Amino acid sequence: MRYLMHNLSDLDEKALLLQLRNSEKPAFEELYRRYKIRLTGNLLRMLKSPELVEDVMQDIFLGIWENRKSIDPDQSIKPYLFTSAANRAKNIFRKAASEQLFRAYLLPHWEENYTHVEEVLFAQENKQLLEELLKNLSPQQRTVYTLCRLEGKSYKEVADFLHITEATVNAHISNANKVLKELTKNNPAFLWTAFGALLLFSLQ
Known part of the structure; x- marks a missing residue:
């Protein structure tokens, strides 16, 4: 497979997204690795619950994998990731509004x-x-x-x-x-x- 020809950690984001769009799971795993720590840390600061953070992270990246064919490699995925995290956190607070x-x-x-x-x-x-x-x-x-x-x-x-x-x-x-x-x-x-x-x- 093509990803074996590269050290994925050395790929720029565009090349990584191209591989992800082609359904190469190692590219998906590398994308998760690159953003996991920052997203998890920031979500934990807001939600105060490791369980809720884990649910949000799974939801975000499941959505990326399921919609990988529509990814535009020319557009940075970072804004999407952080906007998605914010929206999902906001939904959690909305559901808890009466509590x-x-x-x-x-x-x-x-x-x-x-x-x-x-x-x-x-x-x-x-x-x-x-x-x-x-x-x-x-x-x-x-x-x-x-x-x-x-x-x-x-x-x-x-x-x-x-x-x-x-x-x-x-x-x-x-x-x-x-x-x-x-x-x-x-x-x-x-x-x-x-x-x-x-x-x-x-x-x-």
Whole structure:
């Protein structure tokens, strides 16, 4: 067989994917070897369960083998692998949403990675939701948050513009973030969009 003519570990990804598309199992095993440690480690950090991680890994690579004929060797398979891992992890959390496990897993990551959640909230497709959430802030909080977070002005610029201190600007931002954190993590429509993005970021 052709794979005997090569040291598979020395092959570039395109050559490896060509062999995989031709149903050569050693190429499949080499692909698994190359990505196993990183995928497993990142999934374990998110799912906290070796059993769940093993199920996700089997699911991902079974899908690759079953769909090997449709693989495009000119496209890196890495984005597919990490996106698939994120999506499957997200599905696990969705299924557990009504259970206590959901909060045990999700909320600590929500707090730790709120900056990335905020990026999703600011995306164009979530503009309407953001406008609705901002209505829950006090007028001054909303003004300060809009100027700092959405318009990118510095605390000093906002303080000078509104004739308040930078410490007051900081307090308004801090309080606004507390309100928005609570609102977003309890909004089902936004929750999974944001958490899917958070998972994908964490798996990179």
